[in-house]
Amino acid sequence: MLTSVNNPKVKEWKKLHKRKYRDKSGTFLVEGLHLVEEVLKSEWKVLEILIRDGENFDLKLNEQVTIVNEQVFNAVSQTQTPQGIAAVVERKTNQYQPAALTLLVDSVQDPGNLGTLIRTADAAGFDHVVIGEGSVDPFNEKTVRSTQGSLFHIPVFQGNLESFVDKLKATGVTVLASALEKNATPYKQLSKHDRTALIVGNEGQGIRGELLSYADQRVYIPIYGQAESLNVAIAAAILMYHLKE
Known part of the structure; x- marks a missing residue:
């Protein structure tokens, strides 16, 4: 002992x-x-x-x-x-191959939010989570706890998101970006695609402009009350389940 x-x-x-x-x-x-x-x-x-x-x-x-x-x-x-x-x-090294449903996380810095995103992607039946370079470490103890074990059940990758998006688009994956209303489509009006990737962004700043320009389409969730915005993990959950239906 x-x-x-x-x-x-x-x-x-x-x-x-x-x-x-x-x-x-x-x-x-x-x-x-x-x-x-x-x-x-x-x-x-x-x-x-x-x-x-x-x-x-x-x-x-x-x-x-x-x-x-x-x-x-x-x-x-x-x-x-x-x-x-x-x-x-x-740490487990997964071999990356573009899949049907991918969540891409840009500069999310709160461990609880990142862990919840991984957990929700697992629950919603997504194939992969890709975490951008500006995000909190997925192996941070708080992040790991927030995943509630989903970290061990869905492949998680880290790296330059633009490079991952290029790979996804090269294989026919439609890339969506969660954004504010400007030039964005309400999520219920989205056309469904067999192969889709969803980008979500930083808690305060959203998705970086240069990455946003890579998206095939921007999507938003209407706000009916007085709240300024939705928590990134909540918004991602709504969109992921909608895309899975």
Whole structure:
């Protein structure tokens, strides 16, 4: 059992709270029973399971298990009331191929919003999520928690969105952009296409102008009350389910 927060292993786990170390190691942390169960059910590789001393989880584990005391677990944990289980997970490299339904995320910076977008894309039956360079890290602990395990069930890619859009359009995918009303079509008037990609943008600024110009069509959701706009994850949910119908 590990009992010292100064143990080299514990120090490495704590480094995974920072993006640069997640990128460098190709690993990240998930915490909580539900997320650990979800990653174990998936094809992602779990390198190690951390369990707080005294906890008894009904899990059949083939992975390496390390028991740690409460002080160590609290040092690694980023939740206020830790459940006492976490896992070190290796990032999965997916091979990108344009698909029927793709969500592209431009510069979304709130971890909760990004996690909800991934979760909703999974629920709506989308094939891929592509996250642009200006967005929050999808392997941020708050983002991972907000996905509620969907991160492990829908392929997620990162990179330059213009390059991804070029690939999509080259294979006959219609690219839609969620935008304000100017030069945009109400979403209920959209023509349905077999292969569609939807771009959603930053919480305050929307989609970058240069990326917006790549879209085949702009789409908006009418606002009937006094609200200035919809939360990006809510708007994306409405549009994704409409496109899936």
